[in-house]
Amino acid sequence: MGGRDKFTAQAFLEELIARVAAGGCERCESEQVAAGLGKVLEELRRTAEFDFRELGDHVYDGIYIADGAGKTLYVNKAYTRITGIAPEEVVGRYVEECEAAGLYKNAVTPEVIRLKKRVNSVGVSLRSGRKMLITGIPVFDAEENVKNVVVIDREITDLLTMKAELDASQEKMKAVEADKAKSIMEIEHLRRQNLNMSLIGRSEGTAKVIEAIRQVAPLDVTVLIAGETGVGKEVVANEIYTNSPRNKGPFIKVNCAAIPANLLEAELFGYEKGAFTGAAGTGRLGLFELADKGTLLLDEIGDMPLELQSKLLRVIQHKEITRIGGTRPFKLDVRILAATNCDLRSLVTQGRFREDLYYRLNVFPIVIPPLRARAEDVEPLAEHFLALYNAKYGKVTVIEDAGLEIMKHYSWPGNIRELQNIVERLVIVAEPAAVIGGEQLAPLLNVYPGSGEPMTREAGLKEIVANIEKKTLERVLGLYGSTRKAAKVLKVDQSTIVKKAKKFGLKLGDDN
Numbered sequence: 349m350g351g352r353d354k355f356t357a358q359a360f361l362e363e364l365i366a367r368v369a370a371g372g373c374e375r376c377e378s379e380q381v382a383a384g385l386g387k388v389l390e391e392l393r394r395t396a397e398f399d400f401r402e403l404g405d406h407v408y409d410g411i412y413i414a415d416g417a418g419k420t421l422y423v424n425k426a427y428t429r430i431t432g433i434a435p436e437e438v439v440g441r442y443v444e445e446c447e448a449a450g451l452y453k454n455a456v457t458p459e460v461i462r463l464k465k466r467v468n469s470v471g472v473s474l475r476s477g478r479k480m481l482i483t484g485i486p487v488f489d490a491e492e493n494v495k496n497v498v499v500i501d502r503e504i505t506d507l508l509t510m511k512a513e514l515d516a517s518q519e520k521m522k523a524v525e526a527d528k529a530k531s532i533m534e535i536e537h538l539r540r541q542n543l544n545m546s547l548i549g550r551s552e553g554t555a556k557v558i559e560a561i562r563q564v565a566p567l568d569v570t571v572l573i574a575g576e577t578g579v580g581k582e583v584v585a586n587e588i589y590t591n592s593p594r595n596k597g598p599f600i601k602v603n604c605a606a607i608p609a610n611l612l613e614a615e616l617f618g619y620e621k622g623a624f625t626g627a628a629g630t631g632r633l634g635l636f637e638l639a640d641k642g643t644l645l646l647d648e649i650g651d652m653p654l655e656l657q658s659k660l661l662r663v664i665q666h667k668e669i670t671r672i673g674g675t676r677p678f679k680l681d682v683r684i685l686a687a688t689n690c691d692l693r694s695l696v697t698q699g700r701f702r703e704d705l706y707y708r709l710n711v712f713p714i715v716i717p718p719l720r721a722r723a724e725d726v727e728p729l730a731e732h733f734l735a736l737y738n739a740k741y742g743k744v745t746v747i748e749d750a751g752l753e754i755m756k757h758y759s760w761p762g763n764i765r766e767l768q769n770i771v772e773r774l775v776i777v778a779e780p781a782a783v784i785g786g787e788q789l790a791p792l793l794n795v796y797p798g799s800g801e802p803m804t805r806e807a808g809l810k811e812i813v814a815n816i817e818k819k820t821l822e823r824v825l826g827l828y829g830s831t832r833k834a835a836k837v838l839k840v841d842q843s844t845i846v847k848k849a850k851k852f853g854l855k856l857g858d859d860n
């Protein structure tokens with residue numbers, strides 16, 4: 349018995365049972381049987397207990413095994429690591445005892461036994477404070493009774509920490525993304541601000557001009573900048589140049605009105621030596637040539653003599669010039685900006701400006717509104733100039749609201765240049781830390797505060813009287829509601845009231 353090469357408990361037991369069934373044990377050698385049974389016991393221990401324990405200790409999750417009555421049979425090393433509970437503290441004890449001893453609470457084992465099914469829960473070890481995902485699994489016997497409960501404790505402290513870290517980093521990512529979006533917006537804003545560096549103003553009119561500059565600056569097209577004197581045409585031209593790809597090239601500005609007509613041609617186109625009496629012996633470069641690879645601003649273009657206009661048209665069309673006295677045209681690469689404070693269209697009608705040149709120049713017009721049409725710009729401009737001149741004259745003056753109000757209502761015939769000059773004058777005459785109010789401003793602007801509508805030096809007597817009439821009529825009609833009563837109050841005929849109300853475009857009620 350057991351004489352085979354390899355002893356196995358199963359084979360030994362099968363052989364023993366067969367022999368006993370065949371005739372009893374006397375045919376078995378008792379020593380051999382005892383030795384065989386010893387081996388069986390050893391193997392049983394090894395496979396059923398020892399091996400299982402050893403294997404269990406290699407599992408990363410905590411393992412807790414109880415019998416069907418809730419008595420702890422086994423815990424692995426990971427269980428101790430996670431819960432801080434040593435095997436001797438729990439093995440052999442019932443769940444209730446362990447709970448009473450404060451080792452743990454809300455154990456899943458009784459639930460598994462009661463429900464006879466898997467139970468999941470999340471818990472915190474009382475001793476170690478570690479968080480666990482707990483799964484209790486029932487093991488059934490042949491009668492479907494719960495024979496054992498196997499509880500797996502999966503530590504999730506790290507997992508939760510990792511999740512918290514992940515959440516935090518996701519939050520950070522979101523913040524970074526938001527920052528990125530903000531930065532892009534800021535860059536765009538700065539880009540616009542940069543574009544708007546010398547162009548101050550927050551009115552819709554100014555915003556449109558800025559947008560037009562943004563659109564046209566990068567393109568190599570001719571721009572016609574129109575607007576009253578002092579509105580900032582040169583400032584706009586500067587911005588176009590600065591924001592164009594030609595900003596490393598020359599920027600030549602010519603005031604066509606400031607150069608006598610007979611000299612303008614030579615200034616613009618240059619001349620060959622001996623071209624005319626008095627011409628320099630070496631000849632001279634014209635401003636067009638100087639502006640090669642750059643930009644040329646033709647200011648006050650409306651004042652350009654007609655014969656020069658046709659020469660200019662050729663330059664624009666063919667991109668080449670011929671010097672005075674020269675025979676050969678040569679190529680030039682110049683971007684032309686033109687500015688005007690007169691209505692070129694009407695000059696065309698009057699025959700003082702070439703229609704073809706007008707259309708050539710008018711490819712992209714930028715019309716700058718007068719300052720009186722963009723009152724919202726007055727305050728930022730005034731503040732800007734105030735800061736400028738305070739710094740220049742070493743003062744800290746401020747303009748109070750009443751002063752700004754007068755400025756906002758003034759008609760500014762000289763536009764921003766006038767505003768700039770007024771502020772400079774105010775700063776020069778003011779005490780170093782003066783607060784500039786209406787009293788200082790009104791006489792300077794020739795405005796009479798308190799007379800209803802602010803009146804400017806452009807308003808003639810007729811206009812002033814008409815204004816007062818209109819205001820009075822409006823008030824009295826509003827108060828009394830009928831032209832008849834208004835006529836009585838104002839001591840005039842009712843027909844006068846009706847006539848004047850119509851003239852001023854005032855609405856009359858039904859009873860009139």
Ligand SMILES: Nc1ncnc2c1ncn2[C@@H]1O[C@H](COP(=O)(O)OP(=O)(O)OP(=O)(O)O)[C@@H](O)[C@H]1O
Pocket residue numbers: 546547548549575576577578579580581582583584647689764765768
């Ligand atoms: N939007 C603005 N922001 C700041 N300063 C401005 C602005 N517009 C004009 N200015 C200032 O106002 C003054 C007049 O501007 P500019 O010379 O550009 O006007 P203009 O329309 O070309 O005048 P003109 O028709 O008389 O040549 C300048 O000192 C300029 O710096």
